[in-house]
Amino acid sequence: VSDSKARELLKVAGTESRRLERHLLVAAALREILSSDPIVVGGTAEEYWTADEYHQSDLDICVPLTRGDEAALRRFGFRKRGRHWSLDLASAIVAVEFPDSRIDGDESRTVEPRIGPGRPRIIGLDDLYLDRLRQATMSTHEGVEFHSALAVVAAAHDEIDWGYVRKRLRKIADDDPALGDPMKRLDSRIRGRVRRVLSEPS
Amino acid sequence: MGTSQAAVSNMESGRTLPTLSVLERFAEATGRPLTIVVGAPSRLAGRDERRRRVRLVLGDYRFDPWERRPSKVEAQSLEADGLTRERFEGSRAAEGRRH
Numbered sequence: 001v002s003d004s005k006a007r008e009l010l011k012v013a014g015t016e017s018r019r020l021e022r023h024l025l026v027a028a029a030l031r032e033i034l035s036s037d038p039i040v041v042g043g044t045a046e047e048y049w050t051a052d053e054y055h056q057s058d059l060d061i062c063v064p065l066t067r068g069d070e071a072a073l074r075r076f077g078f079r080k081r082g083r084h085w086s087l088d089l090a091s092a093i094v095a096v097e098f099p100d101s102r103i104d105g106d107e108s109r110t111v112e113p114r115i116g117p118g119r120p121r122i123i124g125l126d127d128l129y130l131d132r133l134r135q136a137t138m139s140t141h142e143g144v145e146f147h148s149a150l151a152v153v154a155a156a157h158d159e160i161d162w163g164y165v166r167k168r169l170r171k172i173a174d175d176d177p178a179l180g181d182p183m184k185r186l187d188s189r190i191r192g193r194v195r196r197v198l199s200e201p202s
Numbered sequence: 203m204g205t206s207q208a209a210v211s212n213m214e215s216g217r218t219l220p221t222l223s224v225l226e227r228f229a230e231a232t233g234r235p236l237t238i239v240v241g242a243p244s245r246l247a248g249r250d251e252r253r254r255r256v257r258l259v260l261g262d263y264r265f266d267p268w269e270r271r272p273s274k275v276e277a278q279s280l281e282a283d284g285l286t287r288e289r290f291e292g293s294r295a296a297e298g299r300r301h
Contacts, residue, residue, distance in 0.1 A: 019283050019285075049252075050252060050253070050256050051249040051250075051252040051253040051256070052252075052253055052256040052257070052260070052265070053264075053265060054265045055265050055266070055267040055280070055285055056267070057267045057270060057272040057276035057277075057279065057280055058272075058273075058275075058276050058279065081273075081274070081275045082273055082274070082275065083273065084273060084275045084276070086275045086278075086279075091282065092279070092282050092283060093275065093278050093279040093282050094279060095273070095275045095276050095278075095279045125246075143269075144265060144266075144269055144270060147260060147263050147265070148265075150259060150260065151256045151259070151260060153259075154255045154256045154258070154259035154260065155247070155252040155253075155255055155256050156246060156247070156252065157255075158245070159245050159246050159247075193259065194259055197258055197259045198255060198258065198259065
């Protein structure tokens with residue numbers, strides 16, 4: 001834990017006007033504050049990978065949160081409000097949620113981009129896509145979850161490790177066909193749509 | 203290659219990091235050359251290109267954080283950044299008029 005580094009990162013986050021960068025700076029500060037290494041997931045990761053305006057409403061972080069970590073968060077000005085920990089910055093509020101202790105995927109696929117003076121750790125592209133795909137199966141219409149998965153493939157179709165995605169989809173379908181089979185069908189539909197649109201002459 | 207089976211196993215599983223000379227002996231022993239690339243540029247397209255592709259595929263669809271039913275603190279966070287409910291309602295109304 002590095003108090004001075006965390007405070008420096010939170011100070012820079014307080015002056016950052018761009019929402020995505022601000023959230024990533026807070027995520028980088030959390031790497032200094034918490035006892036385990038936190039990984040950014042959800043909407044912030046989506047916006048990082050797609051570069052589209054997803055407008056994440058909070059900062060989702062996977063990390064096992066201990067009592068000591070909670071005390072450390074309070075020491076740095078975070079307040080517990082419902083399921084979120086909120087941090088008031090100069091002209092912004094960052095709402096942090098810790099939905100799970102670990103990411104559903106391969107931690108070696110995470111990335112650590114340089115954001116100002118910080119290096120947040122972000123879920124890998126392939127695991128983010130699988131997470132969005134899983135959520136898209138919860139809805140029967142093409143809602144935000146479907147478009148979110150679509151955006152990930154549109155942004156980075158050539159960069160996604162499709163062998164890994166197929167392997168994980170097979171495993172999910174073997175373990176839980178009620179989830180895995182719809183995920184496989186959606187995956188096929190999403191890839192087909194992206195290929196069709198991007199191959200059309202502009 | 204002049205090293206123990208346990209050392210090779212540790213290297214293969216990632217528990218130890220081999221030196222360059224060990225890698226060279228490994229390549230000679232297996233008869234397969236090893237290529238190490240460092241500092242290679244990311245294959246990921248730049249932000250503008252990624253956004254262009256997303257907009258092309260998503261068309262008129264815009265992400266609306268208010269559809270995701272934000273909690274009180276999330277709503278305050280969005281409003282502090284000017285991402286108000288009214289702003290997105292305006293966009294939805296304009297989109298509705300186009301269709």
